Amino acid sequence: MSLKLQIAVIACLAVVAIADQSPYPAPPAYAPPAPPAYAPPAPYHPPPKAYHAEPDYPDVPPKYNYNYGVADGYSGANFGHSESRDGYKTEGSYTVDLPDGRKQTVKYVDNGDGLVAEVTYEGEAQYPEYKPTYKPAPPAYGPPPPTYA
Template sequence: MSLQIAFVFASLVVLAWGDRPPVYGAPPTYAPPAYAPAPAPKYAAPVSYKEPEYPEEPPKYNFNYGVADDYSGANFGHTESRDGYNTQGSYTVNLPDGRIQTVTYYDNGDGLVAEVTYQGEAQYPEYTPSYKPAPAYKPAPAPAYSPAPSYEPAPAYGAPSVPTYA
């Protein structure tokens, strides 16, 4: 009996304290962190723009190049020379149809003048496919079906496994 009384008393104590709101301490106070002021930006002295100086003499150059690749069949080149406003040059290209195209041009300062010439005659060989046509396939043979096997029903549970004839 004393155990029951102790249990009831403990239950009442728990219920009494369970109804009270929790007690907290005073809330903490917050202050913003102290930062050192940022230093003033230091700018370089402004730079004045100066127009680039170009030489007063007119341009003068010569160049040429050529490519001949037997593996790929590439064969082309370019030559040009310039003295002031007088420019002249030419370039050649092997075209896919077997001809060689040559462009000769000049410019005296009043516009480009070009002359295009071709060497050889265009060749268009007849196309012959390099593959063999697909073989003709025979239709698949018709499937041969056999009749489905017949099954006897299994004996009922507890019945003799050997059929009886009456």
């Protein structure tokens, strides 16, 4: 074995021997925590009562009438709705002006056994042909900037 290799092996053994001796104290050995002393369970306390009473709702069937309508000349919106209810019987209707020029009317009745609706249309659907108008594009660039001498 060459001298250089022997010196390298001896240096490695010296490093391992020195590294084995730590300058810090060894950590204490792990000890499991002591089991807790027996304690009886906490006494049961029911949850606190609500601070307000529940409202009492009457046992009478609902009864109402309402209607509304909108006619906006600016946007062209024109629709309305009316409904009346007496217990389980509900009846009403609503109307809508459709974009194709017709007026749709829906009349409905519900006697408590399901909704029955009747849809009717007034007028003829109109689909005018779209004719785009030519609009030239603006110039890409304005006049050249002035030059100063």
